[in-house]
Amino acid sequence: MxxxxxxxxxxxxxxxxxxxxxxxxxxxxxxxxxxxxxxxxxxxxxxxxxxxxxxxxxxxxxxxxxxxxxxxxxxxxxxxxxxxxxxxxxxxxxxxxxxxxxxxxxxxxxxxxxxxxxxxxxxxxxxxxxxxxxxxxxxxxxxxxxxxxxxxxxxxxxxxxxxxxxxxxxxxxxxxxxxxxxxxxxxxxxxxxxxxxxxxxxxxxxxxxxxxxxxxxxxxxxxxxxxxxxxxxxxxxxxxxxxxxxxxxxxxxxxxxxxxxxxxxLDLSRLPSLPRTGSKSRLESWKIGLLIILAILFLLIITIGIILLVNSRIKFREVFEDWELEYGPQRFCFKDLFLATKGFRDQHLLGAGGFGKVYRGVLPNTGIQVAVKQVSHESRQGMREFIAEIVSIGRLRHRNLVQLLGYCRRKRELLLVYEFMPNSSLDKYLFNQPKSMLSWGQRFQIIKGVASALYYLHEGWEKVVVHRDIKASNILLDDQMNGRLGDFGLARLYDHGTDPQTTHVVGTLGYLAPELAKTGKATTSTDVFAFGGFLLEVACGRRPIEIRASEQDIVLVDKVLECWKAGTILEARDPNLGNEYIAEEMEMVLKLGLLCSHPNSSSRPPMRLVILILEREAPLPEISEDGWNGEISAMGEEGFVDIGMSDSSLLTMSPFSASTTESVPLTGR
Structure with missing residues (x-):
C-alpha cells in the first residue's frame, strides 16, 4: 500500500x-x-x-x-x-x-x-x-x-x-x-x-x-x-x-x-535559544490572580447563553427550569455525560459510597477526561439556591484546586462534573507501603501548592470558602504530580437549611479542631488546624491517628510534640525517606505543623503567614507550650470521640473516593 x-x-x-x-x-x-x-x-x-x-x-x-x-x-x-x-x-x-x-x-x-x-x-x-x-x-x-x-x-x-x-x-x-x-x-x-x-x-x-x-x-x-x-x-x-x-x-x-x-x-542545532525565565513571585501571582477572577466573572456575565435540550428519548430527558438559563455555561447535557461514561457502565466506575457513585468519562465533543459524581440532593433549601451555590463554586479558579466544571439535573439525580486527576490521591503515596515513594522535594512542592490553594479559598476569592475536610485523601495529584485540593465548599452546601443550634460537626477524625466540639462552627482557623495535621502526615508518613500503632504513638501530634520537647524533632520524620531530605525544610514543616495544630485557635497562624513561612519570606514564630498540656487529652476525648457525624458528612469525603480513606484519580486540563 x-x-x-x-x-x-x-x-x-x-x-x-x-x-x-x-x-x-x-x-x-x-x-x-x-x-x-x-x-x-x-x-x-x-x-x-x-x-x-x-x-x-x-x-x-x-x-x-x-x-x-x-x-x-x-x-x-x-x-x-x-x-x-x-x-x-x-x-x-x-x-x-x-x-x-x-x-x-x-x-x-x-x-x-x-x-x-x-x-x-x-x-x-x-x-x-x-x-x-x-x-x-x-x-x-x-x-x-x-x-x-x-x-x-x-x-x-x-x-x-x-x-x-x-x-x-x-x-x-x-x-x-x-x-x-x-x-x-x-x-x-x-x-x-x-x-x-x-x-x-x-x-x-x-x-x-x-x-x-x-x-x-x-x-x-x-x-x-x-x-x-x-x-x-x-x-x-x-x-x-x-x-x-x-x-x-x-x-x-x-x-x-x-x-x-x-x-x-529545520536544523534544530542552529536555532537560537529562548530567554531564561526566573522564578516567579507567588505574592505577585496572587495579585494577578485576583484580576483574572474578575475578568472571568465579567466574561461569564456577558457570555451567558441558552442551552437547548433537544432529545426525544425519555432516558435523556432532563429537569430544566427557566431560572437555569443564566447558568448556561455550567450546565452539562445529560446525553453528553451518558455517552462520556458509556451509559454509566460498571467498567467506568471509579468509586461508590453513601453519596452515590463516581464514574470516569471522556466528553464526546472535546475529548476531555472528567469525573462524574452522582449525588442525591438532601438539602432542605430550594434546588434553585443549591444550584446557585454549585455555580458559584465553579467560578473558583486556582491551579491547585480540582476544578468543578459544572452540573446536570435529571429527575431526582444531580450530577457534578469535575476535572479528572490521573495520579490518584496523595494518601496512596504516603501510607500502607506504597509502590511509588514520593521524594521530599515532591512532598514539599505539594505542601506549598495546597497551602496556596487554601489561602485562595480563605482570602483570595470574592467569598470566604471554608474547606472543612483537609487531609491527604482529599489531595489529588495531576499528571505532573502537583497537589490539587479537592471537595472544597461542598460540605457547606449540604448544611444549608439546617438549624445552626443542631448542626453536627462535619469532618474526619484526627483533623478536627478541639473548639468544634464546643461550637460546632467551622472557620478558617479550624481549616488551619486540619492543615497542620496534613503537614505532619506528609512529613512523617503517618496518619494523624494510627489505631494499630502502639499506645504512645496513637496520636501523631503527640509523637511530634514529644520529639520537639526533647530537641529531636527530626526523629519524627518519615523513616522511608532515609537521609534523602533537606533538614532545614523538614524541621520547618514539622514545627509549622505543630503551630497550625495548636489547641488554642488564637495561636494558629493564618494561611497568609503560612505561605510566607513556606517561601522563607517570614520567620517561623516560636511555638509556645501554653495550652498544650491538658488540651491534647481533651482533643482525644471530645474532638475525636464524642463528635457526631451528620448525614451531610457524606459529602465531606473526597468527591472521587469509594470511602473516607480511598480516593479516585482525576485529571485536569
Missing amino acids: FPKNMFFFLILTLATASAEDEDFTYNGFGAAKLRLDGIAEITTNGLLMLTDTRQPAKGHAFLPTPIRFKNSTTGKALSFSTSFIFAMIPKYEDLFGHGIAFVLAQSADLSYALPSQFLGLFNSSNSYSSNQIVAIEFDSNLNPEFNDIDNNHVGIDVNSPKSISSLHAAYYTNDDGGGFKNLSLVSGKPIQAWIEYSHLDGLLNVTLAPIDVAKPGVPRLSSNVNLSSLISDSMYVGFSSSVGPFITSHYILGWSFKLNGRAKA
Whole structure:
C-alpha cells in the first residue's frame, strides 16, 4: 500500500510548473529581512519576538513582498507546505494569553486590528472585512464569544476570529500503538508546527509535536478548505500575535516554507535559544490572580447563553427550569455525560459510597477526561439556591484546586462534573507501603501548592470558602504530580437549611479542631488546624491517628510534640525517606505543623503567614507550650470521640473516593 504521507506530498509536488516556486528556510532570523510592526522585533541572538512583557499589545512579522498563491492560468490556489517552531512563555504559570497565528493576508496593513482575543488580526467592528485573511491560530485563551472549545486549541480562521474548525492542542505518537498526547501551548517549551495544503483536494493539515519529537504521521487537525475562493492571487505570508492583561511572550525560533513541495526540515542545532525565565513571585501571582477572577466573572456575565435540550428519548430527558438559563455555561447535557461514561457502565466506575457513585468519562465533543459524581440532593433549601451555590463554586479558579466544571439535573439525580486527576490521591503515596515513594522535594512542592490553594479559598476569592475536610485523601495529584485540593465548599452546601443550634460537626477524625466540639462552627482557623495535621502526615508518613500503632504513638501530634520537647524533632520524620531530605525544610514543616495544630485557635497562624513561612519570606514564630498540656487529652476525648457525624458528612469525603480513606484519580486540563 502506498504510504499516506508520501501520497500527500506527491500531490504537493504535482502543482503546475507555470508558477514560480517560493522556497526559504530561516534557522533563526538574524539575517532575515522581514516586515515587522507592532512590538515585533528580532532579538540579538536571532529570535523573532512577536510580543514581550508590554500589554495589551500586538506584533506582526511578514515577508516584505507578497507571494503569488494562484495559478495564473487556472486561477486555483497552489499547494504549499510550511514548518516553524514557536514558544509561548507566560510570566506567571497560571495567568497567560493569548496566542500566535500563521497568516495569509491580502494586505499586511493590520493597523485596524486589536490585541487580546483578536490575535492582532481582527476587531469587534468588522472593519477588517475588506482584507482577505486565512489564519491558523494557536490559542491559549477560551473566548466564548468566538465559540472557542477550550483555552488550549488550534483552529482555522477565515476572515473571522471564529474558527471554522478547531481541536484541543495535542499530537499523535509514532509508536506501535499510535498514542494520543496532550500538548500545552503555554508550557514555555518550543513546539513544532507543520501546515500543509493540497490544491487537488483542498485538504489543509495542521500537525503539532514537542521539539524533541519527530513529525507525527497523523495530523492533529485536517479540514477541507477551498483556498481558491478565499485568497487573492498574491498574499502576504507571516505571523501575528497578541497579549491582553496577562503578560506572555511569544517567539518564533525558525521557519521554512515552500510553494509546490515539501518545506525543508529545520536544523534544530542552529536555532537560537529562548530567554531564561526566573522564578516567579507567588505574592505577585496572587495579585494577578485576583484580576483574572474578575475578568472571568465579567466574561461569564456577558457570555451567558441558552442551552437547548433537544432529545426525544425519555432516558435523556432532563429537569430544566427557566431560572437555569443564566447558568448556561455550567450546565452539562445529560446525553453528553451518558455517552462520556458509556451509559454509566460498571467498567467506568471509579468509586461508590453513601453519596452515590463516581464514574470516569471522556466528553464526546472535546475529548476531555472528567469525573462524574452522582449525588442525591438532601438539602432542605430550594434546588434553585443549591444550584446557585454549585455555580458559584465553579467560578473558583486556582491551579491547585480540582476544578468543578459544572452540573446536570435529571429527575431526582444531580450530577457534578469535575476535572479528572490521573495520579490518584496523595494518601496512596504516603501510607500502607506504597509502590511509588514520593521524594521530599515532591512532598514539599505539594505542601506549598495546597497551602496556596487554601489561602485562595480563605482570602483570595470574592467569598470566604471554608474547606472543612483537609487531609491527604482529599489531595489529588495531576499528571505532573502537583497537589490539587479537592471537595472544597461542598460540605457547606449540604448544611444549608439546617438549624445552626443542631448542626453536627462535619469532618474526619484526627483533623478536627478541639473548639468544634464546643461550637460546632467551622472557620478558617479550624481549616488551619486540619492543615497542620496534613503537614505532619506528609512529613512523617503517618496518619494523624494510627489505631494499630502502639499506645504512645496513637496520636501523631503527640509523637511530634514529644520529639520537639526533647530537641529531636527530626526523629519524627518519615523513616522511608532515609537521609534523602533537606533538614532545614523538614524541621520547618514539622514545627509549622505543630503551630497550625495548636489547641488554642488564637495561636494558629493564618494561611497568609503560612505561605510566607513556606517561601522563607517570614520567620517561623516560636511555638509556645501554653495550652498544650491538658488540651491534647481533651482533643482525644471530645474532638475525636464524642463528635457526631451528620448525614451531610457524606459529602465531606473526597468527591472521587469509594470511602473516607480511598480516593479516585482525576485529571485536569
